[in-house]
Amino acid sequence: MKKLLRTLIPFDIAKGLSITGTYFVKVFLTANRAKVKQHVVSEYPEVPAPLEPRFRGRVQLTLDEVGDPKCVCCNACAKACPTGVITIEGGKKEGRKTRIPTRWDYEMERCVFCGYCVEACSFDAIKLNDQFELAAYDREDFSLGLHGAHNVLEPSPVGKFSYSDEA
Amino acid sequence: MFKHQEMEINMGPQHPSTHGVMRLKLKLDGEVVTECRPIIGYLHRGVEKICENKTFAQGQIWSDRLDYCSAVANNLGWAEACEKLMGITVPRKAQYVRTLLAEFNRLASHLIWLATHALDIGAMTVFLYAFREREDILDINESYCGSRLTTTAFRIGGIPQELPEGFEQKVRTFLAKFPACIDEYENMLNENRIWKKRTIGVGKLSAEDAIALGVTGPVLRAAGVAYDIRKAFPYAAYSEMQFDVPTKPEADTYARYLVRMEEMRQSVRIIQQCIDGLPEGPIMAKIPKLLKTEVNEIYHPTEAPKGEIGYYLVGEKGGAGPYRFHVRAPGLLNLQSLPKMVEGSLIADVIAAIGTLDVVLGEIDR
Numbered sequence: 100m101k102k103l104l105r106t107l108i109p110f111d112i113a114k115g116l117s118i119t120g121t122y123f124v125k126v127f128l129t130a131n132r133a134k135v136k137q138h139v140v141s142e143y144p145e146v147p148a149p150l151e152p153r154f155r156g157r158v159q160l161t162l163d164e165v166g167d168p169k170c171v172c173c174n175a176c177a178k179a180c181p182t183g184v185i186t187i188e189g190g191k192k193e194g195r196k197t198r199i200p201t202r203w204d205y206e207m208e209r210c211v212f213c214g215y216c217v218e219a220c221s222f223d224a225i226k227l228n229d230q231f232e233l234a235a236y237d238r239e240d241f242s243l244g245l246h247g248a249h250n251v252l253e254p255s256p257v258g259k260f261s262y263s264d265e266a
Numbered sequence: 267m268f269k270h271q272e273m274e275i276n277m278g279p280q281h282p283s284t285h286g287v288m289r290l291k292l293k294l295d296g297e298v299v300t301e302c303r304p305i306i307g308y309l310h311r312g313v314e315k316i317c318e319n320k321t322f323a324q325g326q327i328w329s330d331r332l333d334y335c336s337a338v339a340n341n342l343g344w345a346e347a348c349e350k351l352m353g354i355t356v357p358r359k360a361q362y363v364r365t366l367l368a369e370f371n372r373l374a375s376h377l378i379w380l381a382t383h384a385l386d387i388g389a390m391t392v393f394l395y396a397f398r399e400r401e402d403i404l405d406i407n408e409s410y411c412g413s414r415l416t417t418t419a420f421r422i423g424g425i426p427q428e429l430p431e432g433f434e435q436k437v438r439t440f441l442a443k444f445p446a447c448i449d450e451y452e453n454m455l456n457e458n459r460i461w462k463k464r465t466i467g468v469g470k471l472s473a474e475d476a477i478a479l480g481v482t483g484p485v486l487r488a489a490g491v492a493y494d495i496r497k498a499f500p501y502a503a504y505s506e507m508q509f510d511v512p513t514k515p516e517a518d519t520y521a522r523y524l525v526r527m528e529e530m531r532q533s534v535r536i537i538q539q540c541i542d543g544l545p546e547g548p549i550m551a552k553i554p555k556l557l558k559t560e561v562n563e564i565y566h567p568t569e570a571p572k573g574e575i576g577y578y579l580v581g582e583k584g585g586a587g588p589y590r591f592h593v594r595a596p597g598l599l600n601l602q603s604l605p606k607m608v609e610g611s612l613i614a615d616v617i618a619a620i621g622t623l624d625v626v627l628g629e630i631d632r
Contacts, residue, residue, distance in 0.1 A: 115454035119391055139398050151405075153430060155412035181324035213327045213418045218426065227412070 148231075155212045156230040158185075158205050158243075160252050161223060168245070168252065169224035171197040176216035176225055182209045185216060205251050207233065208241040272300060279308050283386045283617045286627030290604075290616065297612050302605045306598075309631035314591050321586045322348045322422055322557050330416040332575075332593060333629040335378050337417045338371035338407070339570040340629075345420040346501055347566035347577035351559055351588075352422075357548045358503070360424035365503040366437075366540035367410065367419055369533040373444075374403040375571035375624075376526050376533075380451060383523075383621035387464045392454055399447050402440050409433060422557060424550035437541050441534060448530055455523070465520040469607040469619035472517055479606070480599040483573025485623060488525045489517040495569040506543075507536050519622040559585050565594075572596040572624050595629040 141148065160168045172189030190201035216225055235241060243251040278289040287308035293301035313332065317325040329344040330337040342364055349356060356364075381396035404414040409430050411419045419425070455461045471481070473489040486493055494511040496504040512528035514521035559581030567576040573596025580590040600623045607619045 109459070111457040111459050115391065115458055118450055118453055139401070151409040151412065151430070153410070153412035153427075154408060179323075181320060181327045211327050211416065212413065213416075214412060215323070215327075215418075 150229050154229050155214045155227045159228045169222050170200045172200050175219040179215040179219035184209045203245045205243045285625050299608050302608050306630050309627045313632045317591045333626045336371050336375040336571045338367045338419050341419045342368045343568040343575050348422045350564045350566050351579050351581050354423050354551050358545050359547045360549045361503040362540050362544050363425050369536045370403050372533045372571045374400050376530050379624045386617050386621045423553040468519045468615045470518050471603050479603045481603050484525045487513045488522040490515040495567050507539050509536050519618050522622045597625050597630040
């Protein structure tokens with residue numbers, strides 16, 4: 100008899116449903132009013148995603164006071180890179196003691212964003228910025244360099260298809 | 267009048283319930299599976315061969331991509347294997363941080379297992395609840411190392427950087443609310459009649475079969491064998507931690523579910539001990555900038571969320587990377603037990619059996 104009752108009245112399913120119900124009522128009653136946010140889903144494309152300070156985004160070169168790249172072409176980052184996406188050629192510049200890169204190529208399509216290059220650099224010449232919307236239609240958009248269409252110094256050569264840019 | 271005939275079908279490689287690109291060759295007699303052959307290799311990237319051409323430090327990024335749901339646990343195994351090969355002792359603080367992050371990773375991996383496994387069987391609500399908590403863990407990952415999934419969390423000899431500001435607060439907030447979340451999942455599933463009918467007695471694997479096939483992890487523990495590498499061969503800071511190894515004798519899908527839920531509770535316990543007893547001190551051992559090895563070979567097992575992940579490394583004289591590298595992936599050996607579990611059962615139980623094994627094709631194919 101007890102078993103039949105248990106089969107007829109689904110207490111077990113009601114137990115699970117009550118959890119969903121609790122959350123539903125909580126959010127329903129406090130929507131737009133609560134000081135404590137009840138919903139968990141972020142409105143990402145409309146509201147930019149919050150990032151941690153240590154976020155590992157795209158490689159970007161840092162500049163010195165004169166506006167030249169700090170890079171001294173020691174090739175430490177290129178050696179540390181697991182996928183070998185960095186190619187550096189050094190040259191000279193009037194009034195600068197260290198060498199200056201004439202070519203600094205970064206092929207982002209193979210980059211794994213591990214941050215080993217930043218750790219290898221002793222001159223703080225390289226950083227991983229906070230860009231993560233890096234999709235593009237053209238493969239060439241991923242080849243970044245010092246001179247040319249897609250500059251590795253600029254913050255946003257690719258990622259132009261992100262929603263937040265259009266808005 | 268009716269002809270009796272066995273039918274051969276492919277499940278996968280593009281099937282939503284095979285968790286990746288796994289193909290199952292099934293022979294069916296009506297709805298009963300008479301033969302099951304897993305066919306793997308669709309995600310093969312040659313990780314072992316690639317790593318032989320890289321340095322030890324660089325090899326770690328491929329360990330991220332073995333089992334991508336539990337990257338930190340794989341990083342830990344890789345870092346410890348390299349340290350064992352070169353005889354490096356890691357500072358105590360680094361050991362604690364490693365343990366803490368590895369346990370967080372176990373939570374994340376078990377949560378994604380619970381979510382997808384329940385979704386496969388038909389309990390969709392749990393999927394969203396489990397992902398809500400997993401998000402917090404990924405945020406903690408991001409605040410520590412800057413990446414959410416492919417963490418590259420450790421370095422040979424220690425950890426790359428100190429814990430960030432506010433990390434402890436974040437961990438404590440999570441620990442305060444997470445046990446209630448596990449209760450929520452259990453309230454939704456434990457007594458649910460559909461869940462019980464789909465899991466109890468499904469995918470049975472006896473302890474003898476499990477040991478013979480080399481199955482490890484929660485699948486083995488759900489067969490009543492209390493074998494956990496964290497207890498049997500303690501690594502990192504596990505020898506200083508208090509925790510239990512949950513076991514169940516039933517050896518079915520429901521028992522594995524219960525074992526994993528209990529493991530999550532134990533992980534919370536370990537994280538609590540790690541954050542309470544976090545020692546001060548250096549985070550990196552003194553190591554040469556370019557790591558070189560002698561002729562040596564080691565095997566280092568660690569307990570990843572899915573079972574025993576072991577790294578076998580051979581060093582050559584003066585080599586900057588491994589001469590030979592092999593991964594003993596838990597997923598591959600656990601997958602071997604799938605035919606034993608499903609042969610003779612209904613085709614719908616194949617989905618439950620795949621889910622309960624927690625397969626991730628990244629480490630099976632490598």
